[in-house]
Amino acid sequence: MNEPAKEPRPGTGPVAYVPRKITGPVLMGVVPGxxxxxxxxxxxxxYSLDVKLICAYVDVTTYLAEEPDGRIEARPIDPDGIDDDIEGIxxxxxxxxxxxxxxxxxDWSFATLSGEPARALGRLAESTDASVIVVGTRERGLGARLEEVLVGSVAVHLTHRQHRPVLVVPLAPHTRHPRQEGHH
Structure with missing residues (x-):
């Protein structure tokens, strides 16, 4: 047996894995600040994958509703609630x-989505055939608790609800948005 041990013989064993080029866009979830x-x-x-980047902001104050004519429309969860300027945000x-x-x-684009963030990002990932979903970790500090209640851990929910890889970008605990400086 003078055959090299690691070289597979043609026609034996399972078909070798052939990696395919990633062509789907990178989908990034964006939160204010x-x-x-x-x-x-x-x-x-x-840039490295040579694919498009889709930046998606999920407006958690709205939900998707089907109109009688079949159109899907974003409606406010609480029409009399805080009059936030969502379009402005x-x-x-x-x-x-x-x-x-x-x-x-x-090559990048921006989309505003409605509803629960993980579901909304998952739907967009599905419809655009995204190759990966990128999200940031939540920051600690001012507003983090409110954000946690509203958003939960989007990364965790995404990993349970769809099959695409999720890249979580860690945000250093000391990183603060400039407007939050001095408010401890």
Whole structure:
């Protein structure tokens, strides 16, 4: 037996795994005030894979409802609730991403989704055939508890609800949004 031990013989054993090129976009979940580190990691991944980057903001104050004519529409959970300027929030996030990503050569887009974040991101990942979903960890500190109640751990929910890989970008506990400085 002078045959090399590691070389498989043709026609024997199971078919070898052949990796396929990743072509689906990178889908990034965005939350207001999120450090740009998450966008930077997602952009680097999209750039490295040579795929599109989809940045999605999930508006947790709305839910999806089917109209009698079959159209799906976003409706406010509490129409008389806090009059948050959701369109303004989404526009501000889009503008911040534009400043960070325009001119980088990355093909990116922005979407505003409704409902529970993990489900909304999962649906978009499915419809766009995303290759990976990128999310940031929650920051500790101001507003973290409220965010936790609203959002839960999106990364954990995503890993239980769909089959795509989820990349969690850790945010350092000391990282603070500039507006939060001085408020302990």
């Amino acid at each position: 999120q450090p740009l580190a998450v966008a930077h990691r997602a952009a680097e991944l999209a 989404a526009a501000a996030i889009r503008e911040r991403l534009q400043d960070a990503l325009d001119g980088t050569g990355i």
